[in-house]
Amino acid sequence: MTTLYEKLGGAAAVDAAVDIFYRKVLADDRISEYFDDIDMDKQAQKQKAFLTMVFGGPNEYTGKDMREAHKNLKGLNDTHVDAVIENLGATLKELGVADEDIQQVASIAESVRGDVLNR
Numbered sequence: 001m002t003t004l005y006e007k008l009g010g011a012a013a014v015d016a017a018v019d020i021f022y023r024k025v026l027a028d029d030r031i032s033e034y035f036d037d038i039d040m041d042k043q044a045q046k047q048k049a050f051l052t053m054v055f056g057g058p059n060e061y062t063g064k065d066m067r068e069a070h071k072n073l074k075g076l077n078d079t080h081v082d083a084v085i086e087n088l089g090a091t092l093k094e095l096g097v098a099d100e101d102i103q104q105v106a107s108i109a110e111s112v113r114g115d116v117l118n119r
């Protein structure tokens with residue numbers, strides 16, 4: 001079966017997507033301040049590994065689980081998660097990913113909402 005990872009275009013596509021995604025995140029007033037003190041090179045590496053894993057590519061993610069990773073972020077709420085999912089969708093759209101694949105990515109992101117918001 002073709003994985004979402006393969007459909008999107010493998011490692012090169014995930015790399016490109018994460019780079020564009022964080023450019024959008026840092027330009028988005030709704031969420032950028034959460035990343036003020038974060039090393040964005042490391043963050044992008046972790047996000048590439050995480051997305052590769054959840055899209056069905058090679059599992060090389062060694063980072064924290066989603067609850068642990070976000071539990072110290074003060075005031076995080078649904079609007080922040082909405083903004084992240086929106087930026088991810090816009091990124092994939094820009095890269096020419098098909099709408100149904102974008103939908104699938106959005107539902108994967110949706111599936112970690114409860115953990116990200118520690119509820």
Ligand code: HEM
Nearest residue numbers: 031034035038046047050063064069080081084109112116
């Ligand atoms: C919706 C799905 C989300 C996914 C899949 C996701 C994914 C990740 C991953 C893989 C990490 C790295 C964990 C590690 O350090 O080991 C991380 C950390 C982080 N995330 Fe998210 N995230 C999501 C939502 C959000 C939201 C909504 C925000 C804030 C607007 C956010 C802000 C951060 C920050 C600031 C870190 C770094 C924390 C630190 O290094 O102490 N994330 N996230």
